[in-house]
Structures are given as structure tokens and as C-alpha cells.
Amino acid sequence: MGDSATFRIGIGHDTHRLEEGGPLRLGGIDIPHDRHLVGHSDADALLHAITDALLGAAGLGDIGEMFPDTDEANRGRDSAEMLSQAAEAVRQKNYQIGNIDCIMFAQRPRLTPFKEPIRERVAEILAVTPDAIGIKAKTGEQIGPVGLDVAMMAQSVALLIGDDEVA
Template identity: 50%
Template structure:
């Protein structure tokens, strides 16, 4: 059996917060405004693996109304969700991600981000790919007001 999962997240960028992407803090003057550390990429990955497995979504596993998750490390959230997916018998085939952000430039951080996600999921980095697109100066992404991430993942499981 194979299943595809789609994950998405969007966060406003604000001053006074760290910019977290894929579990890596990237130097920038703004960071994501979120209940946890705001890592849009890891939130999208978490939703994708949970959706593909049929086990739920990030809001069910880690409700923002629960103060335990206030300021939480998104790597830990993904790790907990992934443990549930693996316990249910699923194997990761691959993950592909797109990040939409005007700044900072992502390419210098891609290898480190891929390795970070792979480490959390205990898979080879070759199973993870991440690319970024700018807003070309258009809309809330182009004005540097927010960052978005989309993720698809393919899981497999013996019938």
C-alpha cells in the first residue's frame, strides 16, 4: 500500500523571533509568529506524514490550545508524530517540499535543512528535498510579511 500526504503551513514574519526552517535557525531580522517555534517547514512535513498515514494532523496531535506546546521545538513535534507513523507500520519513500519566502536566501541552507529533517525522521537525506521560491515582490510573500511551506510525502506499508 502506498499513500501520499500533503502538508501546508503559513506564518507571519515578525521582529523579535528566531527564523526557524527545517529545524535550523537561519540568521534573519525576523522570525515566524507561531504558538510553537513557528517552523513552517517542519509543520508542513508533520502534516504531510500524518495525513499520508491517516493518523490525523498536527492540530490534533499538538493543539495550540494546549500550553504544553507553547514555544515547542518543532523537531520534537515532528519526531513524536513520526514515531506514531512508524508504529503504525509506515515507511517513508520520499518527501518533497517548497518554501515560499522573499528573504533570507534559502539555497546556502538547503543541505543543512535536508540533513536536519532526515535526522529527525531517521532516514537518508536523499529521501528529502527542499526548494524555495520568492514572491517576486508580489503579495505578502513578496513584501516579506510571511513564509509558506508545502510538502508532499510518499509512505509505503505492506498490505
């Protein structure tokens, strides 16, 4: 980087409902559970939130613009593939990923035991070191769609760093 840098921050959010039958796909890994998230793609709410945060920070719109649900190519699509493509688009704009911080919201299963494997998988997808990824897990305290165990939600913030001469 040159003498000065540009910092860009993006935020992402996603919610998906739960249906019977596992496993649960979250953060790019399969988690043993009696239900799964439902959506047009593989419905990985965490990877969708991260994708939106990256795209927003880079001024590249959102996941629905890059991967519209009207495109049959995106039906059942692996969210890790979408996140990887979004990260590449960010790099094409001469930004590098500074860090990603996330919160997963689920009443069950308890997600704490899966935080480290998720962190490692997200780092692998984004080609960054695991210390650039923050993963937290919260419950819905038995209120709202998450607390009533009918949905899972994720939020993410992304910091991008670009050289003023190229960003």
C-alpha cells in the same frame, strides 16, 4: 515487506507571519535573519508542513489535532520534537517514509544556501537518509504575503510505504 505494498501520499501546507528579531527558525535550523516566524510553537513552517503531510498520509489527522494550540505544553514547543513524534506515530501504523519533497517560500533571506543543512536536519529528525528528502526554495516575486515579506510559507508531500499485511 511482503509481496505487495501499500503506498500513501499526504500533503502539508503552513504559513506563518514574520516579526522583528531573529534568528529565523526554519527546517529545524536557525538562520541568521532580522526577523523570526511567529506562532504558538516555535513556528517552523517547513517542519509543520512536513508533519501535516506525514500525518495525512497515514490517516492520523493533522498537526492541530496531535499538537493542539489549546494545550499549553505546545506553547513554544520545538517543531523538530513534534515532527519526530509524528514520524513515530506513522511507524506505529507500520508505514515507512519513502520520501518527502518540500518547497519553502520566502522573499528573504535567500534560502538556497541553507537547503543542504535543512535537508540533513530533516533527515536526522525523521531517521531517514538525506536522499529521501527534497528541499526547494522559492520567492514570492513581490506579490502576496510572502512576496511582500510579511510571511513565509511551506508545502510538503510525503510518500509512505506499508506492507499490505500490516498497514
